[in-house]
Amino acid sequence: MFRISLKGSRTTLGDIGEADLKILVDQFEEEHSNDRDYFVNADSLQLLVEAGISPDFADMLRIALANAGAGDGDGIDIVWQRV
Template identity: 50%
Template sequence: MSTQIRLFDKHDGREVARIERSDLDFLIDVFEEESSTDRDYYLDRDSLDYLAERGAEASLLHALRAALGGREEMEFRWAPA
């Protein structure tokens, strides 16, 4: 059984997506973290392209595109569901 991870918009605190633990592991491997307790990431359109080039699952890219919506950039944090 896979573990769901909740993504929250850091600006307003609302939940913007749910992803699989394997997707979070991918993000942790690809994105830079400031510390071992870092749970937030910056996302923009270029980041989506970067993730796609690195082999992100289509479902993860879809979830992040939906979270970004019409904005150019955002910050999100994650938490276990």
């Protein structure tokens, strides 16, 4: 399992499995091999959904975006860690 949190505040959003993590990592450009943080907005969430993330992971990200008050171009920074 992998824990998804908001970067900075470290507020836990929830846990995901290996398949969701693989899609997340594959869809985003990594700055280095140990990169574990990603910027997610409405557009990138749609790309993740189209790539096949689970409905639970999609809902987790939608709720986090809504709670952050993220508009069209705004988003959140998330980070993952193995649990």
